[in-house]
Amino acid sequence: MNIPCLDLKKQYSQIKQEVLARFEQVCEDTAFSGGKYVEQFEKNFATYCDTKYAIGVDNGTSALHLAMLALGIKEGDEVILPANTFIATAWGVSYCNATPVFVDCDADTWEIDASKIEAKITPKTKAIAGVHLYGQPFDIDAVKAIADKHNLFLIEDAAQAHGAYYKGKRVGGFGEMACFSFYPGKNLGAYGEAGGLSTNNENYVKHIHSLRSHGSTVRYYHDEIGFNMRMGGLEAVSLDVKLAYLDGWNSRRKDIAKMYQAGITNPKIKMQAQPEFADSVYHLFVITTEDRDGLMKYLQENGISPGLHYPVPCHLQKAYTHLGYKQGDFPNSEYLASHCLSLPMYAELSNTEVEKVIAVLNKY
Numbered sequence: 566m567n568i569p570c571l572d573l574k575k576q577y578s579q580i581k582q583e584v585l586a587r588f589e590q591v592c593e594d595t596a597f598s599g600g601k602y603v604e605q606f607e608k609n610f611a612t613y614c615d616t617k618y619a620i621g622v623d624n625g626t627s628a629l630h631l632a633m634l635a636l637g638i639k640e641g642d643e644v645i646l647p648a649n650t651f652i653a654t655a656w657g658v659s660y661c662n663a664t665p666v667f668v669d670c671d672a673d674t675w676e677i678d679a680s681k682i683e684a685k686i687t688p689k690t691k692a693i694a695g696v697h698l699y700g701q702p703f704d705i706d707a708v709k710a711i712a713d714k715h716n717l718f719l720i721e722d723a724a725q726a727h728g729a730y731y732k733g734k735r736v737g738g739f740g741e742m743a744c745f746s747f748y749p750g751k752n753l754g755a756y757g758e759a760g761g762l763s764t765n766n767e768n769y770v771k772h773i774h775s776l777r778s779h780g781s782t783v784r785y786y787h788d789e790i791g792f793n794m795r796m797g798g799l800e801a802v803s804l805d806v807k808l809a810y811l812d813g814w815n816s817r818r819k820d821i822a823k824m825y826q827a828g829i830t831n832p833k834i835k836m837q838a839q840p841e842f843a844d845s846v847y848h849l850f851v852i853t854t855e856d857r858d859g860l861m862k863y864l865q866e867n868g869i870s871p872g873l874h875y876p877v878p879c880h881l882q883k884a885y886t887h888l889g890y891k892q893g894d895f896p897n898s899e900y901l902a903s904h905c906l907s908l909p910m911y912a913e914l915s916n917t918e919v920e921k922v923i924a925v926l927n928k929y
């Protein structure tokens with residue numbers, strides 16, 4: 566028996582009939598791009614996020630790009646974001662010819678370290694993009710206080726945190742906009758590629774509707790240079806089906822996380838610190854250990870396939886060598902990258918499988 570880091574097949578077998586029935590409906594209606602099924606999902610997702618609006622797009626990276634465009638981020642501007650995130654948080658900034666400015670994470674929560682942000686602010690800084698990493702909200706109030714003080718926009722990258730709570734309120738409505746990914750492996754993942762935004766500001770909605778559809782509000786009349794970043798109908802109905810299950814799946818992820826947290830007693834293993842304010846949806850369950858590669862090999866030998874999120878922090882990626890960062894700039898992010906490993910985490914894991922992972926880790 567091998568326990569993978571993620572297995573989407575078990576979930577599919579659970580919802581197969583429902584999804585295929587909805588796919589048939591989209592095909593009968595030939596509503597493949599945008600249209601009523603996307604609108605329906607947008608309404609349901611806004612309700613879920615407790616925001617006034619949600620916008621469906623073609624993937625999470627586009628959501629970040631569109632958010633930056635809607636804020637007017639342009640060449641010469643700077644946007645602050647954590648060094649330890651999936652690279653796409655930075656892409657949106659780079660696509661606008663602006664500069665991503667990285668900050669280190671906290672040594673224990675692994676979330677953006679609010680106390681290190683102010684030193685990075687310059688007259689060019691326009692926004693801060695915080696990331697709810699691994700499904701756990703960052704300290705939004707602390708980051709927002711800095712954004713407000715310096716007149717900067719706050720964006721949430723919630724690509725890993727659909728349904729997470731910060732101080733009792735769902736993520737997605739704390740900043741100007743929040744960006745979501747519905748990549749198949751995310752907590753809410755489409756059958757295909759998809760992404761979305763949530764916001765309470767109608768002006769952003771109108772602009773993004775235009776930008777995602779060729780800069781046009783009236784067909785074949787183009788007000789600005791736009792993009793083709795629409796969500797597909799098939800993706801939208803798959804998301805609508807899954808949205809109804811999301812809280813249940815997230816709750817099962819929390820139970821699994823509790824089992825890991827209580828069961829793993831090996832002092833060689835460290836877990837993500839959980840502040841009182843953060844109610845995580847455990848997109849990933851990341852641990853650190855001194856000899857990461859050794860533990861990786863040991864787990865594989867014992868029928869467990871861990872993941873690695875992420876091996877290289879953004880500031881040391883080859884794509885960003887021109888920004889001039891070097892090893893040693895962000896010690897906490899660099900430590901995480903070279904010592905982290907992701908345990909199996911998905912709602913369909915059985916207790917027996919979780920117990921096996923715990924037992925194997927405790928014997929290490």
Ligand SMILES: *Cc1c(COP(=O)(O)O)cnc(C)c1O
Pocket residue numbers: 624625626627650651653654696722724725745746747748759760
């Ligand atoms: C997945 C992810 C994205 C990008 O989403 P895609 O749908 O893959 O384009 C952005 N930011 C974070 C933190 C992510 O995990």
